[in-house]
Amino acid sequence: MSSQKIRVRFAPSPTGPLHMGGVRTALFNYLFAKKHGGDFILRIEDTDTNRYVPGAEAYIIEALNWCGIKFDEGVGIGGAHEPYRQSERKPIYLKYAQQLIDSGNAYYAFDSAEELDALRKEKEAKGEAFIYNYESRNSLRNSLSLSAEDVEKLKSERNDWVIRFKIPENETVKMHDIIREDVVVNSNTLDDKVLWKKADELPTYHLANIVDDHLMEISHVIRGEEWLPSLPLHVLLYRAFGWQDTMPQFAHLSLLLKPDGKGKLSKRDGDKMGFPVFPLQWKSSEGEFSRGYREDGYFPEAFVNLLALLGWNPGTEQEKFTMDELIQLFDLKRVIKSGARFNPDKAKWFNQQYLKEKSNAELAQLYMPILTAQGVKTSQEYVGKVCGMIKERATFVSDFWNLSSYFFVAPTSYDEKVVQKYWKAETPAMLQNLVVQLKSVLPFEKEKTEHAVHEWIAASGLKMGEVMNTFRLCLVGASMGPSVFDIVEMIGVNEAIARIEHAAAHLKFN
RNA sequence: GGUCCAUUCGUCUAUCGGUUAGGACGUCAGAUUUUCAUUCUGAAAAGAGGAGUUCGAUUCUCCUAUGGACUACCA
DSSP states (O other): OOOOOOEEEEOOOOSSSOOHHHHHHHHHHHHHHHHTTOEEEEOBOOOOGGGOOTTHHHHHHHHHHHHTOOOSEETTTBOTTOOOBGGGGHHHHHHHHHHHHHTTSEEEEOOOHHHHHHHHHHHHHTTOOOOOSTTTGGGSSBTTTSOHHHHHHHHHHOSOOEEEEOOOSSOEEEEEETTTEEEEEEGGGSOOOEEEETTTTEEOHHHHHHHHHHHTTOOEEEEEGGGGGGHHHHHHHHHHHTOGGGOOEEEEEOOEEOSSSSSBOOHHHHHHHTOOSBSSOEEOTTOOEEOBTTTTTOOHHHHHHHHHTSSBOOSSSOOOOOHHHHHHHOOGGGBOSSOEEOOHHHHHHHHHHHHHHSOHHHHHHHHHHHHHHTTOOOOHHHHHHHHHHHGGGOSSGGGHHHHHGGGTSOOSSOOHHHHHHHOOTTHHHHHHHHHHHHHHTOSOOHHHHHHHHHHHHHHTTOOHHHHHHHHHHHHHSSSOSSOHHHHHHHHOHHHHHHHHHHHHHHOOOO
16 A cells, blocks of 8 residues: 555535434544544535435535534535536546446446336346346347447437446455455446436446545545445446556445434434434425434534444543544544444433533523523623533533523422422421521621521521421422522522512412 | 345443453442532443354354345435
8 A cells, every 4th residue: 555645535415414424424534534644525426416405515514514523625615626516527427437438347228217117126026136237238228239320329319328337247356444354245246337327417426436536536435334335336446447556445334323223323213212313403495304413402522522432432441532532543443343323311421521511601601592582681700600500410501591590580480399398387487587597697698697597407406408498499499409508699698588588478388 | 035244231332362241321229418410339231042163262263143234327
């Protein structure tokens, strides 16, 4: 292997939002490139005009940006191998297909889609599979079976012919995959794939992909396992073009599987089990909605971290990584061969870990809009303090309101279970006394007041748990949150007293 | 059906032939906490099955089973 520059590409098709498995593929490409000081290229494979979805390309770019996966070349930023959209490279491909025909590695085929479909059905009915290959190609309508005149005639008369690759007969194709090592397959099991179509003057994936990877000097192809069955075709194509010396090395990543049951992760699973399968939310033109990690409150660092560990690990017990650490540690040889079942619980755990580490100021900034939406007017500084008190109880910033509304507004209801447990006939009187105690040590000072209240509890023979939990119920409306005196300090002793009196007036013992 | 890939606790995974098979998520139990959560401690929990190679296999080979991907003029 020559010491050529590492160049990898992520080449999605703009047929919809980018799946999290796709993001992982992009991530692994990026990590590999950066680890070796190479380039990461974004190429858009939009050769299927029928499946083109407006907005999908912008989505892909935005998703990668959000994840911090930066590309060096490609759609949107250009580079030395422009253009990077295959639809814009349309004029390039035919001559390569032609080159294959000239060298006897490809041929024209005139079978209509309907004819082939019928053939397929016919075979299927007999429990067999129809393959366009060495066995059948001579009895089909193509430049191998037809006379030169007929071929010319059909070529000019019709506009639905295609160019097919001529798979060599009975040959053992040896391939190497960085992750899976050696893979061997007999060429007789392969079919003569369509390389180029007259109908839209466009290549299919296989031709465009190989030509572009070659032209763009791609050194390593890191892609999903669904492409492994196409590897022999691709290797044969490189050989037919005479490019075997610069053929990239391949690495096929295992798939992301459903959290339960069978099959690969799909949008449905997310809807069913309540987690996103897309990095960003997506609304299709038909009005179909898919939630996204970003909108669900995941931090991009957490998302990247969890994705990196799905199918890869550095062999140590470290689980939290920054992007830089991932780049340092990443190694294709340590990518897991088998499919990884996605675990939404662990995804949440990752987010929680990152949330805990955020500064109060940063969290306050994220929380502010939610507070505004709740009609709360307050200062960034106050919100920062609140965040400091509740962040260990949260997984997402969106949990904050439920965990801390009482810092901003008085409770409007009281947790039934807590009321049942602590609200006794004598509670109102006890609370009256508590208010007296609170007032006796004004101005409020946390330690002093706490001390005074504790002394009073001891002196009057009350139970600490009963008083404090009732106190908390008045302030919070539920049995949760930080220390009662921290809460009082935040909301102010006057507000605390008001809440006690409100509760005493509204709650009844029964 | 055919081709290819895969197979360690429920899940993600460690193990370069010799380990009490380790860690994490989740679960359960304790401790801490006036509450909730955090944190800490602990527990239960795995080599798909069968042959072989070897003094010794989770690790190497083969078979079977199971799972997955692909099988388009889609990518």
